Amino acid sequence: MLFNQLELIEPLLKAVSEEGYTKPTPIQQQAIPVVLQKRDLLACAQTGTGKTAAFSIPLLQLMHQQIEKHPQKSKNIRALILTPTRELAIQIGENISAYGKYLNTRHTVIFGGVNQFHQVSAIRKGVDILVATPGRLLDLIQQRIISLNQIEWLVLDEADRMLDMGFVKDVKRIIALLPAQRQTLFFSATMPVEIQDLSDSLLKNPMRVEITPPATTVELIEQSVYHVEKADKQDLVFDLMKDKNIKSALVFTRTKHGADRLAKWLTKNGIRTEAIHGNKSQNFRQAALASFKSGRTRILVATDLAARGIDIDELTHVINFELPNIPETYVHRIGRTGRAGASGKAISFCSSDERVFLKDIQKLIKKTIPAINDHRFKSMPSIVAEPKMPATTQMHKSNRTSKRHQHNSGKRREIVLMKK
Incomplete structure (x- = not known):
């Protein structure tokens, strides 16, 4: 039609x-x-x-x-x-x-x-x-x-x-x-x-x-995940940007502070980067977006709310520097590329503490995201460990276990005495 x-x-x-x-x-x-x-x-x-x-x-x-x-x-x-x-x-x-x-x-x-x-x-x-x-x-x-x-x-x-x-x-x-x-x-x-x-x-x-079932991802978007520890993520971004095929990249962080820190580090290392989030003035955000659209700025680092409404037909890459803890947010993020029938690439970084988020995302999109293993910061995707409890919580749990053990031991002694 x-x-x-x-x-x-x-x-x-x-x-x-x-x-x-x-x-x-x-x-x-x-x-x-x-x-x-x-x-x-x-x-x-x-x-x-x-x-x-x-x-x-x-x-x-x-x-x-x-x-x-x-x-x-x-x-x-x-x-x-x-x-x-x-x-x-x-x-x-x-x-x-x-x-x-x-x-x-x-x-x-x-x-x-x-x-x-x-x-x-x-x-x-x-x-x-x-x-x-x-x-x-x-x-x-x-x-x-x-x-x-x-x-x-x-x-x-x-x-x-x-x-x-x-x-x-x-x-x-x-x-x-x-x-x-x-x-x-x-x-x-x-x-x-x-x-x-x-x-x-x-x-x-x-x-x-x-048009499509809720929370499915655009088929034209090529998705991949890098298993990498948190401390190596900045260096991995830097390595990826050596690829000249990445003409522009929208990079997502979970926090405003994280967006500023990453943009400052990349700029310091020779990659022109701007950060936009709710603490930036509207005039600054519009200027940063205009610079990104024109190609003067190669990387735009954004939080989820600031990135809503960014519509760039030729955006080639979206990078999830930090995986979102809400699976639906992943769909919104990667939808910034692959727009209007164009192809695009969505790259995600997954540290050991984010593997549970990756599991939830893959469950939502009903798809296993291919892992890229040929990089120097590879972190093995082992089984997701249970979250570590604060020391006080561990102490309380230990005390409760000890009390239950003493209580049960007492019961067993009573039973033995009664038999005697």
Whole structure:
């Protein structure tokens, strides 16, 4: 199927063609007709499968048709796209600009971490489509700068990440301010029970589109694991980056401090690296991301929350410097590469204390990740040992064992005496 078979209007087809799109991805092929029919939608698809275009393209068409029917400009916001992170909000805004370049729709993006002046100015000029993170949206609602009483379309993007980041209460507060009559589009990479319950409360007789089973990994991504001890991980990254085929690498750490430490060490050793995480200012994060996209920076080290929304079509490698302790997070991480049908590589480092995490990941994705053994830091993947107990816990356990032994010994002595 081609895009021109999806009953899209000419201005959208022209813009989509200029972006290099000819064939819609499976999620786009199934979701776009449903949205154009003005039905609620529950869509479950992996990261990197084209979800943003799946909702923004038909939404732009419906908005354009509405404006043509009622040409008088209104300052009321009529479509709200809620998303969990600043980076993802900015990315969605950029996509809407690209797809809607030949339409007369107006949109803006709002998020926290920056001064609200320019965002407020854009809203007061009039906006049709608002892309927002929950915190900044609620803040501007409380200031009476934004009203949601004219919303006709609601999009919840990355709903599972909303749950992970603790935004569900904020989302429910926002939804309570919306008109009951609206079209709701619900997109999520995974569908845990809590997300299913939330969608049930929001959607009316929805069409369900599920492109791949929840928490499966993109087949085009070549996955591998290096068994290496924690102290050798930095040196292993350095060795890997000697391969000139690794043009760009997004490296994941579990902590902000770990991201800063690794970026500083790599830069000191001659590999230009930037780190992004929640403690960095929005301007710094955007500058670092722009440098990475342009190729000036070869490695971008990120925490999971900061990396959400990074959309780089030609990202060749994702490196899990530290394995996530939540298996689903692994799927989100490696989905940063292999996007839009491209191939990619996901490399994971697994130290002895992370082997239980690797076991959980492989159980989730129903696949054994091949191990790379020809490297100088190889650590043998022995059977996962039980976690070490603190000394006090060991002492208490020892005391309990000793008491049970004494108690049982006493019982045995009593039995012997009674027999005598």
